[in-house]
Structure formats: structure tokens, C-alpha cells
């Protein structure tokens with residue numbers, strides 16, 4: 384994925400991701416976590432083409448949506464999807480530097496995005512999320528997580544990544560998501576090598592979040608638990 388570059392990948396992104404049953408389940412899970420949102424302010428870091436924000440806008444039509452992504456082409460595709468809707472703002476930026484003021488959002492969400500960060504950047508990202516969330520606001524991070532802390536080429540880690548990603552690929556095959564399966568097999572070698580996509584444990588997020596006084600952690604699996612897809616939620620105290 385990283386080798387292709389997001390700008391290059393943008394045109395086929397929706398076709399491939401929207402056929403992926405686990406991606407759609409992640410979106411539904413996140414939307415449910417926003418229960419009671421009303422006219423809340425929601426920032427999505429790594430919003431891509433805006434599929435999650437679109438689902439949020441359908442479920443919570445009065446929500447203020449703020450999409451942030453480093454890829455200009457992803458943002459342009461996202462903007463086309465929303466037309467002239469005036470309750471959405473899109474900004475170029477990354478997770479480590481969120482281009483908004485402090486205490487602004489009721490929710491900060493991320494879906495399939497934060498494994499693009501180098502592990503050394505997680506603490507800086509957590510500080511940024513803490514800064515932009517209102518007290519009592521919720522951080523929702525949906526991603527693929529591993530159990531093994533060690534970095535590649537640790538054999539247990541490599542075995543875990545191969546098992547989980549090929550498990551997902553076979554699940555896609557069985558659920559008619561052929562292109563999603565091919566894409567996953569395509570990114571498997573770089574995922575194993577730890578190039579670009581750096582898969583972390585949930586603890587790699589939870590520890591710095593505790594240090595920033597996040598509380599009320601919940602872990603919700605997406606799809607079969609053995610695939611490692613999870614949504615971490617916690618409240619900023």
C-alpha cells in the first residue's frame with residue numbers, strides 16, 4: 384500500500400474497500416460508538432476518501448465533521464463525495480499534528496489509518512488527540528493489532544502477521560471480496576518486513592493514553608477475534 388502511495392491508489396480505493404465486509408463492519412462499529420452524538424464535533428484522522436465520515440453523516444446528520452489526511456488526492460475525492468455540505472471541513476495534515484485548536488472535538492476517530500505511524504510517533508499522536516479532545520471526549524481507534532511486541536524479523540511476530548493477514552484474505556475470498564483479498568496478499572510482504580505499515584499491540588496505544596489520563600478503555604473486536612481487528616475506545620479525563 385505504501386509502495387503504491389495513496390495518491391496513486393485513490394481511484395480504486397472505494398471499489399476495493401467497500402466490498403470488504405470487515406471494513407464495513409468496522410465503520411458500523413464506530414458509528415454505534417458515537418451513540419448520542421447529536422450536534423457533536425467529530426474529527427477523523429486519516430479520513431481518506433471519507434467513507435466513515437459519510438456513514439457518520441447519515442447516522443448523525445447534525446454532527447460537525449472534520450477530516451484530516453496527508454494525501455491531497457484522498458482529500459479531493461472525499462470533498463467530491465460531500466459536495467457543498469457545510470457541516471464538513473477537510474484539512475491536509477497528519478495524526479501527529481492535528482491542524483485544529485485545543486478542546487474542540489467530542490470525538491476523534493481513526494479507521495485503518497494509525498498503523499501508518501512509526502511506533503516512536505504514537506506518544507506524540509496521543510498528546511495531539513488529548514489536546515484537541517474536549518474533557519470527557521472519546522478517542523476511537525479502529526485498526527489491525529498484533530500481540531507480539533518484538534519488531535521484525537522476530538519469528539513469532541512474523542508468524543502472527545502471516546496467520547492473521549492470510550486468515551483475513553481467506554475470509555474475503557469466502558465473502559466475495561476478491562480484490563480486497565488480492566490487495567491484502569499484495570501488502571503482506573511489506574507488513575511482515577515492517578516497511579511502511581507498522582502493526583502495533585493495543586498496549587502500544589493504551590499505555591501512552593493512560594499516561595495522558597485517558598480512562599474507561601474498551602476493546603471491541605471487528606469480525607472473528609483471531610484476525611486482530613479491534614476498536615479501542617477511551618475517554619479523555
Ligand SMILES: C[S@@+](CC[C@H](N)C(=O)[O-])C[C@H]1O[C@@H](n2cnc3c(N)ncnc32)[C@H](O)[C@@H]1O
Nearest residue numbers: 389429430431435454457477478494495496499
Ligand atoms: C486505509 S486508508 C483509511 C482511510 C479512511 N479512514 C477509511 O476508513 O477509509 C489510510 C489513510 O491514512 C492516511 N495516512 C497515512 N499516514 C498518515 C498519518 N501519519 N496521519 C494521518 N493519516 C495518515 C492515508 O493518507 C490514507 O488516506
